[in-house]
Amino acid sequence: MAKKHWLSGLAIVMSASLVAGCGSDSGSNNETAGSTNNESTGGTKTEEQAEKPLEKATFTYFVGASGKKDRNTNETTIGKLLEDQTGVNFKMEYLVGDLNTKIGTMIASNEYPDVLVPDAAIDKVIDAGGFIDLTPYIEKYENLKFVFGPYLNQMKAADGNIYILPFSTVVGEYMPDPNINQGAWWVQRRVLKEAGYPQIKTMDEYFKLIEDFVAKHPEENLTGFLSLTHDWRFFATSNQPMHLAGYPNDGNVLVDMNTFEAKTYAANEDTKRWAQKMNEINSKGLFDKSSFVDNYDQYIAKLASHKVVGFFDYGWQINNAQLNLKDAAKKDATQDDFVYFPLPVTFDGGKDQYLDPPGFVKNRGVGVTVSAKDPDRIMAFFDTLLSEENQIMRSWGIQGETYEVDANGRFYRTEEQILKIDEAFREQFGFKYFDWDWPQYNTNSTLSDGNALSPGLQPEVFQMGLTAEDKTILDKYGVKTYSELFAAPDERPWFPAWGIPKEQGSPQQIWETKKDELTKKYIPKLILAEPGDFEAVWQEYLGEFGKLDTAGYEKWYTEQIKAVIDSLK
Known part of the structure; x- marks a missing residue:
């Protein structure tokens, strides 16, 4: 099968990168905001929707992730323009504290916000009957049908209903990202500059670079290495051995590209090798012990403080810092020294797989709850949001204000526009609030005229957005984009494996819960132990891990992955 057809089939049959994800510079343009010559590919509103009066309504919208301030959408430029079209405003609330506690309270009381993005607790809400079936609305509204229609079979829960609108539906062609929004080993640019821009490929090279820099600057009281462990984000620490071994983020398993056998790594030799290195870093005073107690906001604040030399994480997760x-x-320009640079580090410098291939994530998204006052009005808003004009607005903004269109119909931003779109502008305009957590074209989508949905993925915008310092460091490494530093992703039609759903109470879900408990207990012990005690702690960990039905978990995952492969034949 030709690669183009494989990827095209992938976008419809299979998996798309999340994160996840995760977020990127987004925004769009509607006719009232500043028109383009594009027609809405998604079709037109139904006659019933077009005739519906625009009486004002406010709905509650809870997002199970932190990092943004609570706000009404109509207090942003994008949200106000959408309210003008629909009469709908959303009162946005973001997670404070523990996700499972918050969601558990909702489930116990059977009282939910109108709209809910439960993130990692999505299966708990579905199992509790907290969401309504969205199937009738997808059939009713043209833009919903256009965006989600090709994915309906994958979106169905075990009972045949659709409870979630996923964030990973690629519309049009798949547009790769020139930036690093997935995993990388990050280091302050000044460290590379001072060292003469060395090629850092191995784990030992990376930590030696950090160790040498900290030793040369004792007066700065620097943190050599920081790690994120807060709540569900613990994966930013526990995933590190997987990536060092040359695998992408498939969750709890490593999938052999020849046999498609899935094997766990939480207690294998890769994890032991990584943990022993982290133990060594800690013994040298380079590891921030508060990594195991800091919350997400404290972590982000530390990254922005100029004091943290290096860390591993996903680009979407550190975006605010x-x-x-x-x-x-x-x-x-002198502050460029503190901007972080991504490195594709592996154990021994072999082929990395940090860049996600195209995929489809069905267990992350947004749902309308059983507490919703007017589900039809909410879904009508989502349909309006999913018109191509409004997807341009939430990604690009307003023509003449935040982007331009050249004689060939190509979207671009002027230098002045790029400079003014800082974090404060993104928040007030609404780019920050509409960049994720909504029904949307996935970040890697393209528009009907060939433009990239996301400005950050438009080649002209990426190059315009580079500062002189950006160009200098990229030139030192012989590349024009950050993604060129990393190996191209291998095609994985099941990707990401963690997106394969598991029923609440199933052996697979129980295994993951117990495994998470063990890693959260023993990874801190392994890293913080006296070096002479490391082996004893590791053996204790293996003993506890051996009580899990890991063979059954691996067998189930292998069957699921092979079923996906077979479905493409």
């Missing part, structure tokens, strides 16, 4: 650092560097 990195944008603040970049904003400062645009105003003062």
Whole structure:
């Protein structure tokens, strides 16, 4: 099968990167905001929707992730323009504290916000009957049908209903990202500059680079290495051995590309090798012990403080800190030293797989709850949001204000527009609030005229957005984009494996819960132990891990992955 057809089939039959994800610079344009010559590919509103009066309504919208301030959408430019079209405003609330506690309270009381993004607790809400079936609305509204129609079979829960609108539906062609929004080993740019821009490929090279820099700057009281462990984000720490071994983020398993056998790694030799290195880093005073007690906001604040030399994480997850650092560097070039640079580190410098291939994630998304006052009005809003004009608005903004269109119909941003779209502008305009957590074209989508949905993925915008310092460090490494530093992703039609759903109470879900409990208990012990005690702690961990039905978990995953492969034949 030709690669183009494989990827095209992939976008419809299979998996799309999340994260996840995760977020990128987004925004769009509707006719009232500043028109383009594009027609809405998604079709037109139904006659019933077009005739519906625009009486004002406010609905509650809870997002099970932190990092943003609670706000009404109509207090942003994008949200106000959408309210003008639909009469609908959303009162946005973001997670404070523990996700499972918050969702558990909703389930116990059977009282939910109108709209809910439960993130990692999605299966718990579905199992509790907290969401309504969205199937009739997808059939009713043209834009919903256009965006989600090709994915309906994958979106169905075990009972045949559809409870979630996923964030990973690629519309049009798949557009790769020139930035690093997935995993990487990050280091302050000044570290590379001072070292003469070395090629850092191995785990030992990476930590030696950090160790040498910290030793040369004792007066700065630097943190050599920081790690994120808060709540469900613990994967930013526990995933590190998987990536060092040369695998992408498939969750709890490593999938052999020849046999498609799935094997866990939480207690294998890769994890032991990584944990022993982290133990060594800690013994040298380079590891921030508060990594195991800091919450997400404290972590982001530390990354923005200029004191943290290096860390591993996913680009989408550190975006707030990195944008603040970049904003400062645009105003003062000397601040570029503190911007983080991504490195494709593996154990021994072999082929990396940090860049996600195209995929489809069905267990992350947004649902309308059983507490919703007017589900039809909410779904009508979602349909309006999913018109191509409004997807341009939430990604690009307003023509003449935040982007331009050249004689060939190509979208671009002027240098002045790029400079003004800092973090404060993104928040007030609404780019920050509409960049994720909504029914949307996936970040890697393209528009009907061939433009990238996301400005950050438009080649012209990416190059325009580079500062002189960006170009200098990229040139030192012989590349024009950050993604060129990393190996191209291998095609994985099941990707991501963690997106394969598991029923609540199933052996697979129980295994993951117990495994998470063990890793959260023993990874801190392994890293913080006296070096002479490491082996004893590791053996204790293996003993506890051996009580899990890991063979059954691996067998189930292998069957699921092979079923996906077979479905494409």
